[in-house]
Amino acid sequence: MRIAVEDLVVSFSGRAVVCGVDVVAEPGEIVGLVGPNGSGKTTVLRTIYRHLRPAAGRVLLDGRDIRKLNPSRAARHVAALPQERGTDFELSVREVVAMGRTPYKRAFSGDDTSDRDIIATALEQVGMVDHGGRPFSALSGGERQRVLLARALAQQPDVLVLDEPTNHLDMRHQIELLALLRAQRRTTVITLHDLNAAASLCDRLHVLRDGVVVASGAPRVVLTVDLLAEVFGVHAAVVEHPLTGDPLIAFDHNTPAESATIS
Numbered sequence: 001m002r003i004a005v006e007d008l009v010v011s012f013s014g015r016a017v018v019c020g021v022d023v024v025a026e027p028g029e030i031v032g033l034v035g036p037n038g039s040g041k042t043t044v045l046r047t048i049y050r051h052l053r054p055a056a057g058r059v060l061l062d063g064r065d066i067r068k069l070n071p072s073r074a075a076r077h078v079a080a081l082p083q084e085r086g087t088d089f090e091l092s093v094r095e096v097v098a099m100g101r102t103p104y105k106r107a108f109s110g111d112d113t114s115d116r117d118i119i120a121t122a123l124e125q126v127g128m129v130d131h132g133g134r135p136f137s138a139l140s141g142g143e144r145q146r147v148l149l150a151r152a153l154a155q156q157p158d159v160l161v162l163d164e165p166t167n168h169l170d171m172r173h174q175i176e177l178l179a180l181l182r183a184q185r186r187t188t189v190i191t192l193h194d195l196n197a198a199a200s201l202c203d204r205l206h207v208l209r210d211g212v213v214v215a216s217g218a219p220r221v222v223l224t225v226d227l228l229a230e231v232f233g234v235h236a237a238v239v240e241h242p243l244t245g246d247p248l249i250a251f252d253h254n255t256p257a258e259s260a261t262i263s
């Protein structure tokens, strides 16, 4: 499915924090939102998964305004991994993942064989298949993250909305998560602070600053030395990754951008 955010404005207490943002993810495309803290990335994602109501503009799912779909229909199409990840579920890992099947059920109906297979596959995909019986609240931050991703996958959505899914994950699990998302080839809108991960994963990036998209396009077009200095305030070189050929940002951890000479 195609998701289109059109001329989106979101305000809190009369202050617009997202101002006229357009984002399109074509079917199967992975689109990244990147930008400094507070630039509006999470706010755009929350509007896509209907947690926030836009002050203006709209979100279209295959041309239909997402706010006009009923909640369970919307949840069959769009699954989210939000940034605030509940830790207080008094549920087992398997029960948390089973919540992903809720949009497909009538009230009080249990899991059938197909649900159980889907839940097992989702746990397998995130490497948590041996942890199904553990209490969710007893997991580490990274393990919780993977279980909540499994819940989103169990929802079998057409569109995945992922807010910083690599947070808390060790390097191996970050790489596995990126590989899993690539293999899914679902329409995906994702925020990532790790610009190298974004460059490797995303087909297209939108760079936000102060609630406005200031650059859009393929990672190798967007992630320039000048943009990194101007928008992110960092001094860096952009080279070709020796193994993958992706753009690789080599950050200068010693020199803030404003005191560096940008060539």
Ligand SMILES: Nc1ncnc2c1ncn2[C@@H]1O[C@H](COP(=O)(O)OP(=O)(O)OP(=O)(O)O)[C@@H](O)[C@H]1O
Pocket (backbone or CB within 6 Å): 012, 017, 035, 036, 037, 038, 039, 040, 041, 042, 043, 044
């Ligand atoms: N519920 C809210 N009430 C008031 N202001 C909010 C609320 N949520 C977000 N904001 C403000 O909106 C702006 C954008 O926040 P948002 O979380 O979308 O940024 P972000 O780009 O995702 O940031 P980060 O990289 O830190 O996660 C910030 O100034 C933030 O303080």
